Amino acid sequence: MHPAFQGLLTVVIGVGGCLAYYYFSNAFLDKVLFPPRGKNAGRNINRANMIRPWLFLAPALIALGLYLAYPVVETLRLSLTDRSQGGAFVGLANYSQMASEPKFWEALTNNFLWLLIVPAFSTMFGLLAAQLTDRIGWGAIAKSLIFMPMAISFVGAAVIWKLVYDTRPIDQDQIGVMNAIYLSLGGDEPQQWLTIPFWNSILLMLVLIWIQTGFAMVILSAALRGIPEETIEAAIVDGANPFQVFFKIKIPQIASTIVVVWTTITIVVLKVFDIVFAMTNGQWETQVLANYMYDKLFRANDWGVGSASAMVIMLLVSPILVWNVYNARKEMR
Amino acid sequence: MDNIAGTKSSLTWAVHLSVIILVGLWLFPTVGLLVSSFRTADQIATSGWWRAMFPAEQNLVLRTAAPAEQVQEGGLYVIEGNLFVEDGNPRPEATISVWGTSSRDVAAYEVGDTADMGEDGRITVAENGDYRLENDTEFEGRRGERVFVTAKTPPEFTLRNYQNVLFDPSNREGMAKAFFNTLTVTIPATIIPILVAAFAAYALAWMDFPGRALLIAAVVALLVVPLQLALIPLLKFHNEIGIGKGYLGAWMAHTGFGLPLAIYLLRNYMVGLPRDIIENAKVDGATDFQIFIKIILPLSFPALASFAIFQFLWTWNDLLVALVFLIDSTGETTVMTKQIVELLGTRGGNWEILATSAFVSIAVPLLVFFVMQKYLVRGLLAGSVK
Numbered sequence: 001m002h003p004a005f006q007g008l009l010t011v012v013i014g015v016g017g018c019l020a021y022y023y024f025s026n027a028f029l030d031k032v033l034f035p036p037r038g039k040n041a042g043r044n045i046n047r048a049n050m051i052r053p054w055l056f057l058a059p060a061l062i063a064l065g066l067y068l069a070y071p072v073v074e075t076l077r078l079s080l081t082d083r084s085q086g087g088a089f090v091g092l093a094n095y096s097q098m099a100s101e102p103k104f105w106e107a108l109t110n111n112f113l114w115l116l117i118v119p120a121f122s123t124m125f126g127l128l129a130a131q132l133t134d135r136i137g138w139g140a141i142a143k144s145l146i147f148m149p150m151a152i153s154f155v156g157a158a159v160i161w162k163l164v165y166d167t168r169p170i171d172q173d174q175i176g177v178m179n180a181i182y183l184s185l186g187g188d189e190p191q192q193w194l195t196i197p198f199w200n201s202i203l204l205m206l207v208l209i210w211i212q213t214g215f216a217m218v219i220l221s222a223a224l225r226g227i228p229e230e231t232i233e234a235a236i237v238d239g240a241n242p243f244q245v246f247f248k249i250k251i252p253q254i255a256s257t258i259v260v261v262w263t264t265i266t267i268v269v270l271k272v273f274d275i276v277f278a279m280t281n282g283q284w285e286t287q288v289l290a291n292y293m294y295d296k297l298f299r300a301n302d303w304g305v306g307s308a309s310a311m312v313i314m315l316l317v318s319p320i321l322v323w324n325v326y327n328a329r330k331e332m333r
Numbered sequence: 334m335d336n337i338a339g340t341k342s343s344l345t346w347a348v349h350l351s352v353i354i355l356v357g358l359w360l361f362p363t364v365g366l367l368v369s370s371f372r373t374a375d376q377i378a379t380s381g382w383w384r385a386m387f388p389a390e391q392n393l394v395l396r397t398a399a400p401a402e403q404v405q406e407g408g409l410y411v412i413e414g415n416l417f418v419e420d421g422n423p424r425p426e427a428t429i430s431v432w433g434t435s436s437r438d439v440a441a442y443e444v445g446d447t448a449d450m451g452e453d454g455r456i457t458v459a460e461n462g463d464y465r466l467e468n469d470t471e472f473e474g475r476r477g478e479r480v481f482v483t484a485k486t487p488p489e490f491t492l493r494n495y496q497n498v499l500f501d502p503s504n505r506e507g508m509a510k511a512f513f514n515t516l517t518v519t520i521p522a523t524i525i526p527i528l529v530a531a532f533a534a535y536a537l538a539w540m541d542f543p544g545r546a547l548l549i550a551a552v553v554a555l556l557v558v559p560l561q562l563a564l565i566p567l568l569k570f571h572n573e574i575g576i577g578k579g580y581l582g583a584w585m586a587h588t589g590f591g592l593p594l595a596i597y598l599l600r601n602y603m604v605g606l607p608r609d610i611i612e613n614a615k616v617d618g619a620t621d622f623q624i625f626i627k628i629i630l631p632l633s634f635p636a637l638a639s640f641a642i643f644q645f646l647w648t649w650n651d652l653l654v655a656l657v658f659l660i661d662s663t664g665e666t667t668v669m670t671k672q673i674v675e676l677l678g679t680r681g682g683n684w685e686i687l688a689t690s691a692f693v694s695i696a697v698p699l700l701v702f703f704v705m706q707k708y709l710v711r712g713l714l715a716g717s718v719k
Contacts, residue, residue: 007517010584014525022532026622052621053542060533060592061548066570067563067589068555074566125355132352135345142352144706146359151702152695153650155670159677159691160362163369163382163684175381175684177365210359215713222714242344271559274652278674293561298657303565310562321557328553332546 018059025055072314079307094304104309106285107292110201111316114272114288117202119265121209123258126216130224131246133217143221147214154211154274161207162279165193197285204286207275212268216261223257224250263320270316289313370688371490377684388485390430392439395480397456397464400472409467410454416462416480432458432482439481453478494689506679506686508693511672515649515694517580518659518668522587522648523641529588530595531637535625537596538603539611549600555593563590564657571658579666583659590654591644598643601715602636603629639712642705646698669694 029051030036034044082090098104129146133139149157166176167190174180179190194200227250235249251258273290280286282295289309297306368382379391395416403412417427433441434448434456442448444460454468458480466478498508536542537549563586571582606629614624630637648654652670659666667675673690680686702709 006580007521010521010581011524014521014584015528018525018528018532022622026620030620049540050542053536053540053545056532056536056540056621056625057548059529060596063529063589063592064552064555067567067586068558068593069551071563071566072558074569075562078565129352129355132348132355135348136352139352142356144703145356147706148363148699148702149359150709151646151698152363153652153670153698155652155673156650156691156695159673159687160366162677163365163688164362166684172378173380175377177361177381177383180381180383210362213359218710218713267557267559271561273561274670277652278677290559290561294653297565307565310559310564313559313561317557317559321554324557325550325553329546329550332549 021059022056026052029055075307075310075314078303079311081304083303090304094308098305098308101305103282103287104292107282107287107289107309108312110285110287111270111289113201114205114208114269115266115316118205118208118212118269119262121205122212122216122265123220123261125209125213126218126261127220127258129213129217130221131250134221134224143214143217146217149211150214152211154207154272155278157207157211158275158278161203161210162194165203167192194280194286195284200280200284201286204275204279207279208269208272212265216265219257219261220254223254227253263323267317267320270313289316366688366691369684370494370692371492372685373489373491373493374683374685376489377688378682385490386488388487391484391486393482393484394436395462395482397466397477397480399477400474403472406467409469410471412466412472412477414464416458416464416482418462427462427484427486428460429458429462429482429484432480434478434480436479436481440483450478456480458482494685495693498686498689498693506672506676508669508672508690511667511669512693514666515668515670518583518587518655519645519648521584522591523644525584526588526591526595526644527637527641530592530599530640531630531633532625533592534596534599534603535621535629537600539629540621552593552596552600556597558593560590560653564653568657578659578661580659583654586654586658587644587648587651591640591647594643595640598640598712598715599633599636602633606632635708635711636715638705638708639715642701642709643712645701649698 029048034048034051035041036045036048038044079094080089080091081087082093129143133142133146136142152160163175164177165179166174167179168174168176170189174183174190176193178193179187182191183189193203231249231253232245235245240248271290272288273294276282276286276288276291277294282288282291289312293306293309293313296302296309300306365382368385369377372382372385375391376385397416398412398414400412402414403410405411416429429444431440431443433439434450435441442458444458447455447457449455452468452470454466454472456464456466456478458464462482462484464480466472497504499512500509501507502509537545537552567586571577571585576582576585610628610632611624614628619627650670651668652674655668655671659668660671669690673687673694676683676687676690
């Protein structure tokens with residue numbers, strides 16, 4: 001069967017199956033199990049209403065449990081066992097093996113660098129773009145163009161930026177913008193940018209900053225427009241200059257949104273894989289945790305250490321997870 | 334906003350300028366790739382894409398016509414023609430500045446000079462490529478004389494890269510198959526989670542039951558769980574239930590990973606729907622199922638559209654899920670992102686192939702982005718700003 005046809009069939013079966021499940025399970029509940037008739041009509045309605053939410057929720061809960069909740073537990077278990085010993089419990093052996101690998105520490109250090117730099121610069125550029133574009137007539141178009149990289153895949157972005165960082169021998173014309181600029185500013189010979197440790201990590205981060213700035217801009221621009229005008233007018237009447245208005249009046253009022261943007265980008269950074277995988281594959285000291293984990297799982301086939309490094313990512317995400325849940329619960333009250 | 338108090342800012346021009354610079358910086362890399370995808374391999378390799386709009390100075394190796402074309406003029410054997418005419422097709426107008434007859438000295442002669450090649454004869458080359466090759470004895474051999482020229486060629490764009498990458502069935506590195514595979518992954522993986530999530534979101538928004546708050550908190554928590562954790566356990570699971578690597582596994586994985594965001598977005602939206610409508614319907618005797626299908630679903634269209642775009646972009650652009658759950662050793666089910674990563678490895682220097690392939694994969698999300706941007710922005714705001 002042709003896969004495209006198979007895909008179409010899956011849509012039909014999936015959608016039809018879902019609808020049929022919801023329809024028939026509800027009908028079964030109302031018509032057969034607890035019909036709102038007879039001497040128990042009142043009690044039956046109550047019972048049906050107690051069960052119905054779970055009918056609506058069941059498929060989603062099963063999928064969530066199986067595809068997200070169970071793997072967390074299973075990964076934790078795998079990180080404490082050794083596959084080559086038939087899955088025997090080995091305690092923290094995988095973790096200590098991981099800690100003895102320089103590549104792991106390189107990945108962890110790089111990840112922290114990414115965590116410091118990418119959210120900070122994306123938020124900063126996003127705020128700048130939001131503030132500037134809100135004040136001009138063609139702002140909507142400018143926004144949409146800065147936002148555009150959001151739609152581009154990490155792999156596509158990797159190709160785009162590899163062209164920017166491209167290097168040709170010195171006797172040829174440079175086709176990468178970066179080397180062309182470098183040489184025209186008096187650089188003596190073209191650099192292999194992606195092989196220069198530390199700076200190559202920065203160059204990879206630049207790709208993600210380029211992608212995430214649009215996201216930060218969209219959210220922050222909405223927040224800026226939500227600021228009550230009176231506060232700004234009052235400040236201007238009191239003689240504040242535009243910079244004071246921005247830093248002392250606007251920023252404090254959108255602080256909570258800045259935190260949301262910052263944490264959202266932080267999560268993206270922790271999961272970043274494609275960019276490193278496609279551009280350097282962790283060579284020249286650009287390794288990050290997600291790519292290290294992929295290396296361990298699927299190249300070295302070491303599920304123990306791979307799972308252990310996945311748990312490190314989970315650990316780094318946890319504070320944000322707790323913070324988000326805490327905020328969500330606060331809002332619901 | 335800064336002219337509220339009647340102080341029209343002197344910074345306005347600076348704002349315009351800064352935005353122009355910012356937009357320019359953000360567009361520049363993408364435009365580079367787009368322009369490159371319309372240039373020939375030679376052009377990409379010899380000059381930066383930003384020079385594509387201007388005439389480029391190129392070093393070319395051209396040939397005179399073959400000795401079979403020679404005519405006899407008195408005691409001389411002569412071949413005449415234009416260097417830029419290849420197989421009868423003239424190239425776009427180019428102007429030669431210097432030329433030579435040996436690869437060691439390509440700038441030996443000015444236009445109009447005559448080069449003496451000893452027993453191979455004498456050749457004169459004009460600025461527009463016209464040449465006259467003459468000799469006292471008959472020309473021999475099958476091929477023409479090589480001429481090395483430095484010429485200014487006008488900008489030239491071609492669709493040949495796209496033809497090769499998309500429509501050449503003999504090209505094993507082509508994108509056509511990967512394009513359809515990506516589409517095959519994307520469509521079910523976008524539609525199915527929407528439906529499952531919508532029902533769950535309705536229950537979480539409008540039905541009262543014990544444990545509801547806890548479930549909502551769980552969804553918020555699962556939003557940030559890295560999918561890296563799911564790779565091995567789920568691959569094991571897929572192997573155990575016998576679906577292994579393939580479309581079914583990829584669809585299921587994308588559905589599972591997309592659900593938290595879908596439920597979260599849709600619940601936030603549905604909670605905001607007016608209570609009156611729903612209660613009136615209940616008073617009129619509508620069941621929850623009817624309320625959901627006839628009232629909630631149509632009213633939630635903007636939120637459904639927002640999530641659909643997110644999920645579409647995410648599944649279309651995904652590499653990791655495809656690598657782990659979809660692509661087996663035969664490579665029959667390869668998707669575009671994987672294909673591009675392979676090309677980066679094997680064709681790292683062939684920018685005409687890379688640029689074109691990347692643009693084929695970027696084009697669809699960009700189109701969706703520009704057409705549906707309104708919904709995308711709305712979804713982002715619903716997801717993060719309260």
